[in-house]
Amino acid sequence: MSRRSLIGEALASVPSEPSATPTPETPATPRPNFTNKRLEAFGEAARIVKRPTIRLKPAECSIWPGNARDYSMLDEFRLRSLIDSILAEGGNRVPTVVRRTPGGPLPYELVTGTRRHWAISWLNANHYPDIDLIAIIEDLDDEAAFRLADIENREREDISDLERGLNYKAAVDSYYGGVQLRMAERLKISKSQLSRYIALTEIPPFVVSAFHSPMDLQAKYAEKLLPLLRDGSVRAKLEAAADQIAAEQSFRRSGDEQPITGPEVLSRLVQSTTTKGRVQRATIVAPRGDAIGQVEKDQQKVLTLSLSPSNLTVDEILEALRPVIEQAKMRSARRR
Structure with a gap:
C-alpha cells in the first residue's frame, strides 16, 4: 500500500450506496473480511473529509492530544524525507484535518497530519517562512476525530505498537464506555487485535527500557511477558534481566554499536526466568x-x-x- 495518506486514498474512493436487502435472486452479502472492513473505514473517512482546503500557518494550530503519535518524539532525522518532499512540492500534497477551537488559545486544532505539521513548522523556522500548511476544516466530535486519525495512522510504520496501545486504551474508556468490542466494531478491527494493543500498556517501564526503542516492543510480545510479570516468583529475575539489558543497550549506544534486537531482548527476558544458579x-x-x-x-x-x-x-x-x-x-x- 502506498505510504501516502489513507485519507487521500479514501477521498479518491467514495463507496457506492449499500445494496438492498438480499432476495432469492440477489446473493447475500459475504461475511466481512479484513479488506472489506478496511474499505468500509476508508468510506467513512471519505464521507467525513469532503470540504475544500485552506492555507494556514502551523503556529495557528494546537495539536489534538487524542492522536496516537507522540509529537514530542518527532525530529528532523525522522522526518528528513518528508521535509525534502514538502520543500520540493512547495507544500503538503495531502491536506491535514483541523477543527475550529472557539475560545481556545489558537484558532485551530490539528486532528490528523502531525508529521506534516512538524515538517512545515521546521521549514518555517529554517529559511522557508512562506510555506503554508494545507488543511481541511471539519466539524468533528472527539470520537469521530479519533476514528479519522486512526484510519490515517494505522498503516504508518513509524508509530510504535505501544503508542497505539496507549491511544486505544484511553479511547476505549473515553468514547466507548470501556467496551472493547464496541470500539473494535467502530474501528473495523478484530477484538483480539485491539486486546493485544491494549495489553501492551501493562508492560512496566523497566521492561520497555530494555528495548533499544519502543518501536522494537511489538504487541505480540505481551502474550509472553505479561504472565511472567504477574508471577511473583519470577518477576524479580525478569526485572534484573531487564536492567542488565538496558545497561548493555546504553553501552552499545555510547560506542555506536548495533543494538540488541527486539526478538533477542524478548528471548533473553524469557530465558532469565528459568535460569538457575548464582551470578x-x-x-x-x-x-x-x-x-x-x-x-x-x-x-x-x-x-x-x-x-x-x-x-x-x-x-x-x-x-x-x-x-x-x-x-x-x-x-x-x-x-x-
Whole structure:
C-alpha cells in the first residue's frame, strides 16, 4: 500500500450506496473480511473529509492530544524525507484535518497530519517562512476525530505498537464506555487485535527500557511477558534481566554499536526466568592496584560491568578492562 495518506486514498474512493436487502435472486452479502472492513473505514473517512482546503500557518494550530503519535518524539532525522518532499512540492500534497477551537488559545486544532505539521513548522523556522500548511476544516466530535486519525495512522510504520496501545486504551474508556468490542466494531478491527494493543500498556517501564526503542516492543510480545510479570516468583529475575539489558543497550549506544534486537531482548527476558544458579562476580583492578569496579557474569555468560573510576585517566580505565574483555573472548571461543 502506498505510504501516502489513507485519507487521500479514501477521498479518491467514495463507496457506492449499500445494496438492498438480499432476495432469492440477489446473493447475500459475504461475511466481512479484513479488506472489506478496511474499505468500509476508508468510506467513512471519505464521507467525513469532503470540504475544500485552506492555507494556514502551523503556529495557528494546537495539536489534538487524542492522536496516537507522540509529537514530542518527532525530529528532523525522522522526518528528513518528508521535509525534502514538502520543500520540493512547495507544500503538503495531502491536506491535514483541523477543527475550529472557539475560545481556545489558537484558532485551530490539528486532528490528523502531525508529521506534516512538524515538517512545515521546521521549514518555517529554517529559511522557508512562506510555506503554508494545507488543511481541511471539519466539524468533528472527539470520537469521530479519533476514528479519522486512526484510519490515517494505522498503516504508518513509524508509530510504535505501544503508542497505539496507549491511544486505544484511553479511547476505549473515553468514547466507548470501556467496551472493547464496541470500539473494535467502530474501528473495523478484530477484538483480539485491539486486546493485544491494549495489553501492551501493562508492560512496566523497566521492561520497555530494555528495548533499544519502543518501536522494537511489538504487541505480540505481551502474550509472553505479561504472565511472567504477574508471577511473583519470577518477576524479580525478569526485572534484573531487564536492567542488565538496558545497561548493555546504553553501552552499545555510547560506542555506536548495533543494538540488541527486539526478538533477542524478548528471548533473553524469557530465558532469565528459568535460569538457575548464582551470578559470578569479580573485582576490576586498575594497573596501579586500585579497585575501580566489578564485573558480573550470569548463567547466560553475559557480562555486566559496573565502574567507579574516580580520578583515573581514560587510558588507565581501558587498560584495566582489557584483561576482562580478553578473558571473556577466550571463554567464548572455547565454547564454540
